[in-house]
Amino acid sequence: MLLCGVFISIFVRYNSTMRKEILKKVKRIVIKIGSRVLTCDDNGLDSALIGGLAGEVSHFRKKGYEIVIVSSGAVAAGRKELGLGDRPRTIPQKQAAAAIGQSKLMRAYEEAFAGHEIKVAQLLLTRDDLANRLRFLNARATIDTLLDCGIIPIINENDTVVVDEIKFGDNDNLSALVTNLVEAQLLVILTDIDGFYSADPRTDPDARLIHLVSAITREVERAAGGSASTVGTGGMATKVAAAKKVGKSGVSTLMINGKTPGNLERALTGDEVGTLFLPADTSLNRRKHWIAYTLRPVGRIIVDNGAREVLARHGRSLLPSGVVRVEGKFDRGACVRVCGPDGTEFARGIADYSSREIELIHGRKSGEIEQILGYRYGDDIIHRDNLVVL
Structure with missing residues (x-):
């Protein structure tokens, strides 16, 4: 496959050195x-494996690394108690399984880390917790305090109350958002295969492991398949998407097999284990990353070709004169999609005016805003500091 050949032939000679240089800064x-x-084959928690991972994490914690864990497993740990042989099919079933399993999961972590004299703390989040700027900052302050005290935060989605409107979708996505939240320098994804392959190794015998991905291109995204699991919700595609998100903030991602004893320690010491995803050449600041990937857009602003050109190539603010129409109902301060004349989203930002107000002032000059509305918040529909070109 061309994808595999390109990555291997160009980057394999530098892979080991590059990893060590990246890890030095972490x-x-x-x-x-x-x-x-x-989980084990019977879908219960694998206490031995959790104990092994706790030992490896504790080793690096005692060497001075600050470590935050994003852990799945609550639903899988609790579903047996409900008599479910497969993944819960309804939201109430999932919420009930999570309510049972979360305590089991935390007990397993507490017991595993206690053997290394390290304490852990539980944080349960929904997307709303990170989309609200004040709660976002409060969550970061809580995690910083725990880390300062030598405690390892263990984060999971609050599945007991979550609904589609406020769910992260999967913990791969949550881990990417948490990486931005805590300003980490590395994301490590532990999965049940050895890394990123040129094709799904479960179904393609010719699939080859790619140790280094220099850029997440469309070819890389196409090579990522879906989930083959009845336990988890994320497949390779969600892991690649998470690596792409953290890469936009200048952070590398390591994807390794978490079921292989010692793999985590080998990976963090620079051995060529799993797949290393390099960050993007240009990165977003933390606030723009939050706008692009944490906030949920609630409407669309369609702009003309001139405005698209100015926004995409020159980093300007969106003015009323460039707006063709607005779709959806939203208030001032909402996150909205910015789309070209063909309806394709190319940017995202926080609107300085509501949808009702934009309907009145679109296509007009900024100097006319106060005359039309009777007041003005500023010249821009979206200021460049609150606009992210995707």
């Missing part, structure tokens, strides 16, 4: 542990 790490890693 102090704070987010480690995402998937359900397939944490």
Whole structure:
């Protein structure tokens, strides 16, 4: 396959050195542990494996690294108690399984880390907790305090109350958002295969492991398949998407097999284990990353070709004169999609005016805003500091 050949032939000679150089700069790490890693064949929690991972994490914690864990496994741990042989089919079933399993999961972590004299703390989040700027900052302050006290935060989605409107979708996505939240320098994704392959190794015998991905292109995204698991919710595509998100903030991602004893320690010391995803050449600041990937857009602003050109190529603000129409109902301060004349989204930002107000002032000059509305918040529909070109 061309994809595999390009990555291997160009980058394999530099892979080991590059990893060590990247790891030298790392102090704070987010480690995402998937359900397939944490569970046994009978879908119960694998206490021995959790104990092994706790030992490896504790080793690096005592060496001065700050580590945050994003852990799946609550639903898988609790579903047996409900008599479910497969993944819960309804939201109430999932919420009930999570309510039972979360305490089991935390007890397993507490017991595993207690053997290394390290304490852990539980944080349950919904997308709303990170989309609200004040709660976002409060969550970061809580995690910073825990890390300062030598305690390892263990984060999971609050599945007991979550609904589609406020759910992260999967813990791969959550781990990417947490990496931005805590300003970590590395994301490590523990899964049940050895890394990123040129094709699905479960179905394609010719699939080859790619140790280094220099850029997440469309070819890389196409090579990522879906989930083959009845336990977890994320497949390779969601892991690649998470690596792409953290890469936009200048952070690398390591994807490794979490079921292989010692793999985490080998990976964090620079051995060529799993797949290393390099960050994007240009990165977003933390606020723009939050706008692009944490906030949920609630409407669309369609702009003309001239405005698209100015926004995409020159980093300007969106003015009323460039707006063709507005779709959806939203208030001032909402996150909205910015789309070209063909309806394709190319940017995202926080609107300085509501949809009702934009309907009145679109296509007009900024100097006319106060005359039309009777007041003005500013010249821009979206200021450039609140606009992200995707």
